[in-house]
Amino acid sequence: MDVIEYVPTREQYTYTFGGAAPVMRVTPGSVLRIWSDDAFGGALRSVDDLSAEKVDLRFVNPQSGPFYVEGAEPGDTLALHLVALEPARDFGASAAIPFFGGMTSTDRTVSLQPALPDTTWIYELDRERGTVGFAARHSEHRLELPLEPMLGTVGVAPAGGEVRSSLVPDRFGGNTDTPEMRAGTTCFLGVNVEGAMFSIGDGHYRQGEGEACGTAVEGAMTTTLIVELVKGGAPGWPRLQDDDQLMVIGSSRPLEDSWRIANADLVGWVAELSGLHTMDSYQLLSQVARAPIANVVDANYSVVVKAATSLLPPVNPYDGLHADLRTRARSLGSV
Template sequence: MIRYEMDEKLLRYTFGDHPPVAEVPPGSVLVTNTQDCFAGAVRTVDDLPSAVCPAFNPVTGPFFVPGAEPGDTLALHFRTIEPSRNWGMSSTFPHFGALTTTHTTAMLHPPLEERVWKYDIDVAAGTIQFRARRSDHTFTLPMDPMLGTVGVAPAAGEARATIVPDAHGGNLDTPEIRPGTTVYLGVNVPGALFAFGDGHARQGYGEVCGVGVETAMNVTVAVDLIKGTPTPWPRIETDDRLISIGAARPLEDAYRISQHDLITWVAGLTGLETLDAYQLISQAGTAAPGNVCDPNYTMHAAVAKSIIPGLNGYDGVHENLKNLQP
């Protein structure tokens, strides 16, 4: 087991241009911790992110995986993702979110106000508490911890801001990256250089206001490397589903990418001809947005393993990592 204690001074805001903070060989279990998208600077409803945050969306890492080369696939099985504090923060921004004017969606009306909400987190009970800012209403929501950002270094020497989702991963903001999932990412540089962060105690599909219930996380992840097998877009495997993620603007293209990847993935796993796989996923698949607010939007396409008996990705890596001993 490898333990790495997050160093606040080494939190990163880009993928692809930083030296590794630690080495994590294939077959290892990494225990570490992460920050929220505000780097812990937003603590009260009076802390406006624009005033207290010099940057957004830090990640822990990058971690170097010996033997990883372009054309391989990195497998990250998230065993635990658990809030490390009893509070979380969310907000609206004047020019960020699905329902406000932005730099690419020009409107004549004023942008939304910047406003902050604080949530109480009860890890033992598995709940979070919403409190309205303009009334006395409160609501108890089930906790559903996830990581908004998981990625590797991009290809071609590129550095990408952590808030941008793309083929390398990044700020995917899908609630599907929760405990018990395996994330597959194509390796673009020697060592893969993976990193993650942006903990959410929960987030709705689409992340409509642009911000989940942001909180710091303790994370345990099992790591493996699949040699000689490329993965074109981020993929997720759970005990009962295969999921492909697409990231682009407009949202229709993110949808198309995710559907195309799932169809070709299932065709390769089953031996189905492409149009037969297209027909099968058209009738059996599901789709949902990850985010519709980031520089790229994300969509995921999923199919239940029960539809196709024996369907497993990457020759059982998900099951192997679940059972990997530290």
């Protein structure tokens, strides 16, 4: 398969889902190799670079795209299989940004406490060892952490002509910040507009569940993915599949509604695939599902509800598309 390369110029960055002209038209079956900048647009490069001075929160999470998928119509299902995620810089940056994050006052959770101190951490990448280095700012502690690349943002244009910030997760995908969005995963998104208009970005070299301080180890990324299209069957919320699990991402506030959204969609998906009655699917998933928090910092919070396929009746989502995409990925020399 031919691989289509795309490296945006800074002028081509977009900061929304919806509202932007396509950068390229692609056909189903295409393989794309896409470069994306980090969430800060490369502004934080040393511990002396502070977000208050260098980062404008109106222009974070620059997206690469949108890509117009030929033949995609509202109600269809866009499948994006992540073949490989490769760090595109030798360092990643993380920051405690004033009045941003899960453990500080924010514009939504207001208190009289002052902001946490504006602080930047730089993680050096060791490609040979497959690690990123944590260096404490207030002591001499150093730790090597495993490199676990993921994408914070994968999404399509929203319905109804909406234009949403690249900080927002919702039905269209967007800034879900789940570590499950990694190589080997297929993401299924409902198409809302002609061409789907998908974008990706916000590469993370690793991230804990919840993204507590509001930033991961943010880094530029080169992502290889395969684009496919399923006519009809659009899911209401983003669905993920890897070799071992079915997953749904729910995004809302409060946090429990994010869980309810994802749980309800997974119950319905498993019932549809297996032939189980909805109540039996609900009961089964009550005993086998797991529900990691993706983020508690974005405009909406995101929760992933997932179930191991080994604990479910036989299921074959989208007629085995994920398995087919995995085979195609291997032909590219990636697993």
